[in-house]
Amino acid sequence: MSIDVAVRSNLYSRSCNEALVVLDVDRTYGLTAQQVAERQKTYGKNLIQQRKNRAILSLFAEQFRGVIVWLLSAAALLSFAVGEIPEGVAIVCVLVINTVIGFVTSWKAVRSMEALYRMIPVTARVRREGLSELIPIRELTPGDIVLLEGGDIVPAGLRLLEAANLYCDESTLTGESAPVQKTTEALPVDTFLADRTNVAFKGVAVVRGAGVGVVSNIGGETELGRISELLQDAKAKSHPLEKRLDKLGEALVGITFVLSFLIALAGYLRGFGLVEMVETAIALVVAAVPEGLPVVATLALARGMFRMARRNTLIARLSAVETLGATTIILTDKTGTLTENRMTVSGFLLDGRDIKVGSGLNKTSVAEDQVLRRALEIGALCNTAEMTSAGIVGEAAGVGDPMELALLDVAHSAGVQPDLDPDDRPEISMHAFDSSHNMMATVHRAEDGYFTAVKGAPEAVLKHVDRVLTDGDIVEVTDSDRANWLARVEASARKGYRLIGLACKYHQAMDEAPYDSLTLVGFVCLLDPLRKDVAAAVAQSQGAGVRVVMMTGDHIATATEIATQAGLADDGRIVALTELDLQQLGTDDSQDDLRDKLLKADVFARVSPESKLKLVEFYQDAGHVVAMTGDGVNDAPALKKADIGIAMGQRGTQVARDAADMVLKDDAFNSIIAAMQQGRVIFGNIRRFVVYLMSCNFSEIMVVGIAILAGLAAPITPLQILFLNIVTDVFPAFALGLGEGDGNVMKQPPRDPAKPIIDRSRWMDIFVFGGIITVTTLSVYWMALGYFEMLQEDATTVAFLTLALAQLWHVFNMREPEEPVFVNSVVKNPYVWAAISFCIFLLAAAFYIPVLSDVLNLRPLSISQLVLSVGASLIPLLLGQIWVVIRGNAKRIVKGEPIPVP
Numbered sequence: 026m027s028i029d030v031a032v033r034s035n036l037y038s039r040s041c042n043e044a045l046v047v048l049d050v051d052r053t054y055g056l057t058a059q060q061v062a063e064r065q066k067t068y069g070k071n072l073i074q075q076r077k078n079r080a081i082l083s084l085f086a087e088q089f090r091g092v093i094v095w096l097l098s099a100a101a102l103l104s105f106a107v108g109e110i111p112e113g114v115a116i117v118c119v120l121v122i123n124t125v126i127g128f129v130t131s132w133k134a135v136r137s138m139e140a141l142y143r144m145i146p147v148t149a150r151v152r153r154e155g156l157s158e159l160i161p162i163r164e165l166t167p168g169d170i171v172l173l174e175g176g177d178i179v180p181a182g183l184r185l186l187e188a189a190n191l192y193c194d195e196s197t198l199t200g201e202s203a204p205v206q207k208t209t210e211a212l213p214v215d216t217f218l219a220d221r222t223n224v225a226f227k228g229v230a231v232v233r234g235a236g237v238g239v240v241s242n243i244g245g246e247t248e249l250g251r252i253s254e255l256l257q258d259a260k261a262k263s264h265p266l267e268k269r270l271d272k273l274g275e276a277l278v279g280i281t282f283v284l285s286f287l288i289a290l291a292g293y294l295r296g297f298g299l300v301e302m303v304e305t306a307i308a309l310v311v312a313a314v315p316e317g318l319p320v321v322a323t324l325a326l327a328r329g330m331f332r333m334a335r336r337n338t339l340i341a342r343l344s345a346v347e348t349l350g351a352t353t354i355i356l357t358d359k360t361g362t363l364t365e366n367r368m369t370v371s372g373f374l375l376d377g378r379d380i381k382v383g384s385g386l387n388k389t390s391v392a393e394d395q396v397l398r399r400a401l402e403i404g405a406l407c408n409t410a411e412m413t414s415a416g417i418v419g420e421a422a423g424v425g426d427p428m429e430l431a432l433l434d435v436a437h438s439a440g441v442q443p444d445l446d447p448d449d450r451p452e453i454s455m456h457a458f459d460s461s462h463n464m465m466a467t468v469h470r471a472e473d474g475y476f477t478a479v480k481g482a483p484e485a486v487l488k489h490v491d492r493v494l495t496d497g498d499i500v501e502v503t504d505s506d507r508a509n510w511l512a513r514v515e516a517s518a519r520k521g522y523r524l525i526g527l528a529c530k531y532h533q534a535m536d537e538a539p540y541d542s543l544t545l546v547g548f549v550c551l552l553d554p555l556r557k558d559v560a561a562a563v564a565q566s567q568g569a570g571v572r573v574v575m576m577t578g579d580h581i582a583t584a585t586e587i588a589t590q591a592g593l594a595d596d597g598r599i600v601a602l603t604e605l606d607l608q609q610l611g612t613d614d615s616q617d618d619l620r621d622k623l624l625k626a627d628v629f630a631r632v633s634p635e636s637k638l639k640l641v642e643f644y645q646d647a648g649h650v651v652a653m654t655g656d657g658v659n660d661a662p663a664l665k666k667a668d669i670g671i672a673m674g675q676r677g678t679q680v681a682r683d684a685a686d687m688v689l690k691d692d693a694f695n696s697i698i699a700a701m702q703q704g705r706v707i708f709g710n711i712r713r714f715v716v717y718l719m720s721c722n723f724s725e726i727m728v729v730g731i732a733i734l735a736g737l738a739a740p741i742t743p744l745q746i747l748f749l750n751i752v753t754d755v756f757p758a759f760a761l762g763l764g765e766g767d768g769n770v771m772k773q774p775p776r777d778p779a780k781p782i783i784d785r786s787r788w789m790d791i792f793v794f795g796g797i798i799t800v801t802t803l804s805v806y807w808m809a810l811g812y813f814e815m816l817q818e819d820a821t822t823v824a825f826l827t828l829a830l831a832q833l834w835h836v837f838n839m840r841e842p843e844e845p846v847f848v849n850s851v852v853k854n855p856y857v858w859a860a861i862s863f864c865i866f867l868l869a870a871a872f873y874i875p876v877l878s879d880v881l882n883l884r885p886l887s888i889s890q891l892v893l894s895v896g897a898s899l900i901p902l903l904l905g906q907i908w909v910v911i912r913g914n915a916k917r918i919v920k921g922e923p924i925p926v927p
Contacts, residue, residue, distance in 0.1 A: 027067050033167060033241045036184040037221045038214040044184045048239055050168040052186055055152040064166040071165040071181055071243035073253045103306075104743075115747050149180035152237075169240040173225065175233045182247040183225040183238030185209050190458050191234035192426065193225060196360050198248060198659050199578040203368055203427055203523065203553070204232045217604060217631045218248070219578045228658065233426070252634050255662035272781055273715070285309040288730040295736055305733060309726055318718055321755055322711060325762030329707045337690040338700045339674070345686035348669045350704030351650045352571055353775045355697065356640060356667070358655040359577035359584055361676040363591055363694065364553040368427040370435040371522060371554075373400055374513050375547040376495045386439040396494050400546045401441040403527045404432035406450065407467045407478035412437065428525065428551055432480075450476055456539045464489070464526075466539035471531060477539050479528040483514045483548055486526025490545040499544055514548055521586030522550040553583075555590045562695035563591050569701065570774030574627060576637055578659065581630035593627040601628035607636045620647075637663040650775070654697065656681050671697060698771070706766030708776070713839050714758035716787050716794075721754050721832045723795030728802050728828065738817060740806040740824040745881055748871065753829050753864045757836040760856035786912070793908050794838060797901045802828045805897045815890075822872075822884045823894050829868055830898035833861050838905035842913025846906060 028047065036044040041052075050056055056064070097116055104113035149162045152170040162180040165171070171183055173191070185191070185207055192204040199219035208222045225231075225238050227247040244250050288309060289302040297305075330340040360366050373380045375396050391398055410425025412433050436442065443449045450469035458465035464481025479486065487507050492499050514524050528543040563573050573593055577584050585601045593599060602622070607629065609619060624647060629640060637655075641663045644651045653660070653667035656676050661684040664670030672685035673692040682688050689696045725746050729739045741749075783791070805827045809820035836857055840849040851857055871877045872885060886894070917923070 028167065030242065030246050034182075034246070035214060036241045037212050037216065037224050039184075040211045041184075041186045041209055043211075044239060044241070045186070048168040048241070050170065050239060052170055052237070052239070053152075054155045055170040056166070056168050057154055060168065061153065061164075061166055064168060065164070068166055068243060070163045071240075072163050073244055073250045115744075115751060165240050165243055167240050167243065171238050171240060173231050173236040173238065175231055175235070177231045179225045179227055179229050179231065181227050181240045182242030184241045185223050185225055185236055185238045187235075187237040188223075189235045191236040192232040194230045194232050195219070195226060196366060196657065198226055198229055198657060207234075207236060218633055219631060248634075249658065252658055252662060255634055255638055273783060276783075284726060284730060288733050292733045295734075297733070305729065305739060309729060318715065318758075321714055321718070321758045321762055324759055325707060325710055325714070328763055329703055333700050333703055336696055336699045336703075337674075337693065338696050339688040339690060340686070345669050348650065348686070348704065349652065349697075349701045350706070350708045350770075351776060352652045352669065352701060352704075353649045354572045354574060354644055355566060355652045355654065356574050356576055356637075356644070356663070357653075357694070358657065358660055359575055359579055359587055360553065361656045361673055361692070362654050363555060363559050363575065363587055365556055366553060366676055368431045368523070368551045369554050370431050370549055371552045372550045373397060373547050374510075374517065374524075374550065375400065376493055379513075382435060386435065388440040391439040391441065396496060396546065398439075398441060399494060399529065400527050400549065401436040401439055402443050403478040403480060403529055403546060404525075404549060405436040405441060405443055406452070406469060407465060407480045407527075408432055409455075428523070431551055432525075432549065453535065462540060464540060468535070468539065474531055474533045475535055475537075477530050477532065477537075479530075479540065479543055480525050483511070483524050483526045486528050486543070486545065487511060489540045490528050490543045492543075493545040494547075502545065510545070510548075517548075517550050519582045521580070521583035522552050524548045524550055552586070555587055556694060558693055558695045559591050562693075562698050563593060565695070565698050565771065566701070567592075567595065569698075569771045571701070574629070576629040576632050576640055578632060579630060581628070584628045584630040588628045599628055600626045601630060602626045603629070604631045604633060604636055607632065607639060634659040634662055638666055641666045652697070654694075655685075656692075702771050705770040705773075706764070707762075709766055709770070710762045710764050712782055712787065713764070714761040715782055716790055717761060717836060717839050718750075718754055718758050719783065720791045720794035720798070721835065722750065723791055724798035724802065724828065724832070725749065727795060727799040728806075728824070731799070731803060732806070737806075737810075738821075740802065740821060741828065742821070742882055745821075745825050745883075748881055749829055749832065752867055754832060756860035756864050757833060757857065760854060760860040761836065761839055761851070763856045764850055764854050766850070790908075790912070794835060794901070794905055797904045797908075798828065798831045798835065801831055801897055801900045805893060808893075809890075813893075818882065818884055819890070821882070822886060823890050825881075825883065826868070826872075826886065826891075826894040827897050829864075830895060831901045833864055834898060834902040835905060836861070837902060838909060840909065842909055842916060846910075 032047065036047065039047065045052055050060075097120055101113045101116040101120070104110070104116065147161065148159050149165060150157060150159055150172040151165070152158075152172065157172065165181045169181075170186075171180065173179065173183075179193070186209060188207040188209050191207040193207060194204050205219075205222060207225065210223060212221060212223060224241075225236070226249070227242075228249040242250075245254060285306040289306040292305060293299060293302045333340055357363060370382050372382050380397060386397075386401075391401065408425075408429045410429035410433055412430065413424070450471060452467050452469050453475070454468045456466040456468075458481070462481065463485040464479055466477055466479045469476045469478065479489075487510055491502055493502050493506065517524055526548050527546045529546060530543050566573050573591075575584060575588050575591075575593060581601050581603055585599050588594070588599045588601070589597070600622075606619070606623070606626075620643075623643065629636070632640070637653075637660065641651050641653055645668070650669075651667045652669045652671055653663050654671040654673070655661075655664055656673035658680045660672075661680045664672060664681055665684040669687060670685035671687045671689065672681040674682065674688045674690040675692045687700065725741070728741060729746075732738070732740050802824055806820055806824040809815045809823045810817075815823065837851055840846075840851045844850060871881055872883055878884070
C-alpha cells in the first residue's frame with residue numbers, strides 16, 4: 026500500500042480516527058512486522074538524504090575561477106614556455122599564496138549539513154504488535170505509533186493522537202517564541218504551518234507533558250527534510266567584491282592582450298626579433314596584471330576580519346567583510362534576533378485600568394494595590410516552575426515553562442513571594458492544565474477554609490467567572506462586562522501580547538469543583554521583549570540608507586508590535602504582510618502592484634522557510650544587496666542564499682551558523698552596524714589601493730610600450746617589473762588597505778551594487794597618475810642614454826630606480842580631494858611610513874646584494890645617478906598633488922560648493 030505524500034502531509038485536517046484509517050493502523054496495536062517491512066520497502070528509511078560531499082579537488086579548482094588568476098596563470102605558462110624561469114616561478118608563488126588562503130576559507134562549506142544530523146535522536150519509542158519497544162529512528166515508517174514524553178526530540182513528522190499537557194519548542198523551526206501547546210483536534214486545511222497544533226514536527230524538542238502520535242511523514246518529506254533540501258539547493262551568490270574584481274579582470278584581459286599584441290607587432294615591424302618581441306609581450310602582460318592585487322585584497326579583508334572579531338563578529342568568508350559595506354537591505358528574523366527569545370510580563374489588565382510593568386514594579390505601591398497584589402499572588406501560586414535566580418524583571422533563571430517563570434519573576438521583583446513560604450497558603454492539591462478546560466488550578470489552605478488560584482486562556486476564564494475584584498469590592502459580572510473584558514483582551518492580543526486570565530475563590534469544602542463561581546482578578550500580558558540595543562541599531566542603519574525588514578514565522582500582531590517598537594518604519598506606520606501575500610507572487614508583468622507592495626513592506630509574518638528563501642531572491646532580483654539574519658534551522662536556506670548571511674552565535678543553531686557568512690558572538694544587532702561600517706571603510710581602502718596599483722602598472726606598460734615604439738630597448742626587464750609589482754607596490758598598497766577611514770561613512774547612502782570598483786573618475790586618475798610617472802621615467806631614461814651617454818645597463822638601472830621611487834612617493838597621491846595636503850588619512854597612517862621604509866630597504870638590497878642584483882640585472886649607482894633618480898622621482902608626487910586639487914575643485918563646482926582658498 027502506498028499513500029501519497031500530499032495526503033499524509035494534510036492529516037492535520039482530519040480527525041484522529043480518520044488519520045488512523047488513512048494510514049491503516051490501530052492505535053493500541055500498531056503496525057505488524059509485515060506492514061513495517063512492506064512500508065519500509067515503499068517509503069524507504071527515515072533519513073534526511075545527504076548529497077555527496079564536494080571533493081577536495083573540486084574546492085581546489087574553484088580557487089582558479091577568477092579572471093585575474095587566469096591571466097596570471099597564462100603569464101606563468103608563457104614565461105616557462107620561452108625560458109623565462111624566474112618570472113614564471115615568481116608568478117606561481119603569487120598564485121600559490123592566494124590558492125591556499127581561498128581553499129582554507131572554502132573548506133567550511135562542505136560541512137553545512139552536518140548539524141542537521143546532530144539534531145536528530147538516535148532511537149524512538151514505538152508501539153508495534155501491541156508492544157512498546159525502542160527502535161532506531163531510521164526504521165520508523167508511516168503508520169508507526171510513537172510515544173513522546175518531556176525531553177524527547179520528535180523523531181519524525183507526527184499527527185498527534187493524544188496530548189497530555191504536551192508542549193513543544195518550535196522556535197528554531199517556525200519562529201514561534203514560546204513553547205506551543207499541542208492538541209489533537211482536526212484543523213482547517215489552510216492552517217499555517219506554525220498554527221498546526223496537532224502536529225509534532227521532526228527535530229523539535231518536547232518541553233513537557235506526554236503524547237502519542239502516528240508517523241505521517243519521514244525523512245525528506247518532513248519539514249526538517251524539506252529545509253535540508255532547500256539548504257543544499259540554495260546556491261550562494263558571489264559577493265559584490267568578487268563581481269567587481271571579475272569585471273576589473275575582464276577589462277584588464279582586453280587591455281592587456283590588445284596592447285601587448287599591438288606593441289609587439291609594431292616592434293617586430295620595426296625590425297626587432299620575434300623572440301625578443303614575445304619576451305616583450307610577456308613583460309607587458311606582467312606589467313598590466315596587478316599581481317599584488319589578489320594578495321593585498323586578501324590581506325586587507327583579513328585585517329578587517331580581525332577588527333570585526335574584536336567586535337564579537339566572526340567572518341567565515343573573507344569577501345563577506347566588504348559585502349557588508351554594500352548592503353542595501355537587512356532581512357531579519359524576530360525571535361532571538363530582534364527579541365530576547367524569552368517571555369516577560371509587560372503589564373496587567375485590571376478592573377478599569379491597565380498597568381505597565383516596564384523595568385519593574387514599585388513594592389510600596391504593590392502593597393497598597395490589593396487587586397494588583399492578588400494578580401501577582403495568583404501568578405506565583407498557580408505555577409509549576411521553579412526559579413533559581415531572580416532580581417530584575419526578565420532576568421530570572423529557572424526550570425519550567427517560560428511564561429510561568431515570567432509570572433514568578435514579576436511577582437518576586439514586587440516582593441510577592443507566597444510560593445516560597447510554606448506557611449503562607451500551603452498548596453494542598455493541583456488540577457493540571459488540560460485542553461478540555463484550557464485552565465489550571467492550585468488549591469491552598471487559608472485561615473477559614475481554602476483558596477483556589479486559577480489561570481488559563483482568557484476566553485475560558487471569562488466563561489467561568491461570575492464576579493470581578495475591584496479596588497474596594499467584589500461585584501457581579503454582567504454579559505456587558507464580559508464583552509468589555511473580551512474587547513480589552515483582543516485589543517492587547519492585536520498588539521502582539523500573549524494573555525493569561527487570572528481568577529480565584531475562597532471556599533469551605535476541599536473537594537469543591539475548582540472552576541465554579543470564580544472571581545476574576547484580571548489578565549496578565551506577556552511578550553518576548555525587544556532587545557535593548559535594537560531600536561538604536563535600526564535607526565543607525567536607516568541613517569546609513571539601509572532598510573531593515575522583519576520576516577518571521579510568528580503571528581502578524583506580535584511581529585507588528587515588535588516592528589513598531591524597533592522603529593522599522595520611518596513614518597511609524599508598519600506595513601505588514603503574510604505568507605498568503607507571498608504565495609501570490611508570480612513573474613508576469615500584471616503583478617507589478619504586488620511587487621511594489623512587497624518592496625514597501627516592513628514585516629512578513631507567518632512565513633515558511635521556502636518563503637524566506639523566496640524573499641531573499643525577490644530582493645536580489647530587485648537590485649538589492651541582501652543581508653539576512655537568523656538563528657533557526659528554518660533560516661538556514663535563506664542565510665546561504667543571501668549576499669551575506671548573518672547567524673546568531675549564542676542562540677543560533679549550528680545549522681544556521683554553518684550556512685552563514687558571518688556569526689555574531691554576542692547576538693547583538695548593533696554588531697551588524699559596526700561590521701557594516703567596517704565593510705564600507707574596507708571598500709574605500711580597496712578602491713584606493715586598486716587605483717594605486719593600477720596607476721603604477723599603467724606606467725610600467727607605457728614605459729615599455731612607448732620605448733619599443735620609439736625603437737629603443739625596453740627601459741625595464743620583465744623580472745624588474747615583477748619585482749616592482751610583487752614587492753615594492755604591494756606593501757604601500759597593503760598599508761592603504763589598513764586605513765581606519767573616517768566617521769562619515771555611515772552617514773552616506775549605500776553605494777550602487779552595480780557600480781564598479783574603478784569608475785570613470787578613478788580611471789581618469791589612473792591614466793593621469795600613470796602618465797605622469799611614465800613621462801618622468803622615460804625622460805630620465807632618454808637623458809641617461811643621450812645626454813649622460815650611459816651604457817644600456819646603467820640607463821636601465823637609473824630608469825628602474827626612478828620608476829620604483831616614483832611609485833613609492835605616489836602613495837601620498839591617494840588622499841581624498843576633500844582632505845588637506847599635509848594632514849590627511851594617508852599621511853597619518855603609520856603603516857604607510859613603515860611600508861615606504863621597508864620598500865627602500867628592499868630596493869637597497871636589490872642593488873647591493875649580489876644574488877638579487879644579478880637576477881634583476883641591476884648595477885651599483887654613482888652619486889650623480891642616484892641624485893638624478895631620486896630628484897626625478899619627486900616630480901610625479903608634486904604633479905600628482907596638483908591633479909588631486911584640480912579634481913577636488915571640479916567636484917565642488919559640480920556640486921555647487923565653494924572652492925577653498927589656499
